[in-house]
Amino acid sequence: MSGRLLGFEHVGMAVSDLDASIAVYCDLLGLDLVLRKQMPNGKGELAFLDTGNGQLELICPDPGVATPAPRLPDTSAGIRHLTFRFDDIDQVFARLVAAGVEIVEAPRQAYNKEIVARVAFVLDPDGIVIELAQR
Numbered sequence: 001m002s003g004r005l006l007g008f009e010h011v012g013m014a015v016s017d018l019d020a021s022i023a024v025y026c027d028l029l030g031l032d033l034v035l036r037k038q039m040p041n042g043k044g045e046l047a048f049l050d051t052g053n054g055q056l057e058l059i060c061p062d063p064g065v066a067t068p069a070p071r072l073p074d075t076s077a078g079i080r081h082l083t084f085r086f087d088d089i090d091q092v093f094a095r096l097v098a099a100g101v102e103i104v105e106a107p108r109q110a111y112n113k114e115i116v117a118r119v120a121f122v123l124d125p126d127g128i129v130i131e132l133a134q135r
Contacts, residue, residue, distance in 0.1 A: 010048065010055035011082075013128065016067075018045050018060040020125040025049050028099055029084055029092070029130070031056060051084065068127035081121065081129035089132040093120045104129060 015021040018036075025031045031049040038045055044061035072078045086092050089107050097103065104121035110133070120132040 008054040010057050012057040012059055013082075015058050015060050015124075015126050016065065017063060017125060018047060018058060021058050021060075022047060022049070024099075024101065024124050025056060025058070028096055028101065031084075056082070071127070071129070081131045083131040083133050085116075085133045085135065087134065089118055089120050089134045092132055093122075096122050107132070 022033060022036075026033050026049060031051055034048045034050050034055065036045060036047040039059075039061065044059070044063065046060065047058045049056045049058065072080055093107050102123040104123060105119075107118055107120040110116040110119045116133045116135055118134040122130050122132070124130055
């Protein structure tokens with residue numbers, strides 16, 4: 001059958017400092033840098049990071065100009081967080097704490113136990129919420 005879904009490809013996300021974001025997502029969370037290059041118009045850079053089953057595209061059109069991402073109110077539509085699955089969120093959480101990453105919520109039992117067992121939440125350099133999940 002033509003037109004069949006093959007999987008999740010990537011999500012694009014604007015960042016204010018590509019180096020700082022790559023440090024968190026690659027060095028601390030374990031994503032792999034696949035591609036980093038100048039934007040086609042010569043202003044800013046972009047990077048693709050492999051998650052193992054999809055990619056995260058980081059776009060930095062004008063370094064240092066972007067403002068932190070706003071937290072969405074519970075009554076607003078939009079993306080609330082990015083979730084990455086790990087085999088041991090306690091180890092990842094300890095690594096993030098040691099690196100000075102801002103903590104939202106320490107590891108705890110998940111509310112959606114049908115899907116994941118434990119979760120924790122931190123902020124990336126631009127204030128985007130990252131959920132750490134363990135099945």
